[in-house]
Amino acid sequence: GESVGLHLPTLSVQEGDNSIINCAYSNSASDYFIWYKQESGKGPQFIIDIRSNMDKRQGQRVTVLLNKTVKHLSLQIAATQPGDSAVYFCAERGYRGSTLGRLYFGRGTQLTVWP
Amino acid sequence: DSGVTQTPKHLITATGQRVTLRCSPRSGDLSVYWYQQSLDQGLQFLIQYYNGEERAKGNILERFSAQQFPDLHSELNLSSLELGDSALYFCASSVDTESEKLFFGSGTQLSVL
Numbered sequence: 372g373e374s375v376g377l378h379l380p381t382l383s384v385q386e387g388d389n390s391i392i393n394c395a396y397s398n399s400a401s402d403y404f405i406w407y408k409q410e411s412g413k414g415p416q417f418i419i420d421i422r423s424n425m426d427k428r429q430g431q432r433v434t435v436l437l438n439k440t441v442k443h444l445s446l447q448i449a450a451t452q453p454g455d456s457a458v459y460f461c462a463e464r465g466y467r468g469s470t471l472g473r474l475y476f477g478r479g480t481q482l483t484v485w486p
Numbered sequence: 487d488s489g490v491t492q493t494p495k496h497l498i499t500a501t502g503q504r505v506t507l508r509c510s511p512r513s514g515d516l517s518v519y520w521y522q523q524s525l526d527q528g529l530q531f532l533i534q535y536y537n538g539e540e541r542a543k544g545n546i547l548e549r550f551s552a553q554q555f556p557d558l559h560s561e562l563n564l565s566s567l568e569l570g571d572s573a574l575y576f577c578a579s580s581v582d583t584e585s586e587k588l589f590f591g592s593g594t595q596l597s598v599l
Binding site for chain 1: 529541587591
């Protein structure tokens with residue numbers, strides 16, 4: 372099975388609060404990580420990515436934190452809005468038996484934002 | 487809009503049949519990836535093409551095949567369909583072969599009855 376997993380399958384937050392979505396990975400050789408947002412009926416939408424030589428990267432209202440020591444990835448969303456409601460996936464780029472890396476996706480966390 | 491176009495959006499067919507899913511990558515992207523998304527398996531990588539050539543294979547069944555054409559669009563062929571093949575099939579594209587910043591299409595929902 373996939374090595375990327377999520378601590379919580381669902382997360383409910385109130386509008387305006389900050390959200391934190393967590394992701395664990397098991398392959399210490401993974402060198403690149405990415406977060407996607409998938410709204411109902413749509414394809415996964417790129418949010419933010421980070422390389423393994425970094426521990427933090429910020430985007431617009433989003434921050435990704437990478438802790439290689441414990442193999443943990445998190446996505447922080449500031450001032451969560453109803454439009455942020457979606458399933459969030461993390462993915463790692465691994466090289467299992469191949470020189471060509473590919474993305475391995477976690478199962479996803481359903482984020483629900485309440486007004 | 488990701489710039490990746492998939493057709494058709496929905497496909498309903500019967501067991502034993504064959505279908506073709508089509509994907510046009512973002513302008514300038516040379517790699518095309520196919521993923522299958524089901525409730526119990528999540529997003530599963532099927533196959534990757536780069537500039538017309540197969541680059542990587544994942545959990546793709548022998549009944550499934552794909553190709554990328556000179557104009558870089560790709561087709562995923564699913565044959566001898568089974569009920570368990572019902573799923574969302576996504577195409578994604580990227581600039582190169584490094585599996586970074588994949589941009590996904592809206593998917594084709596396949597229902598096998």
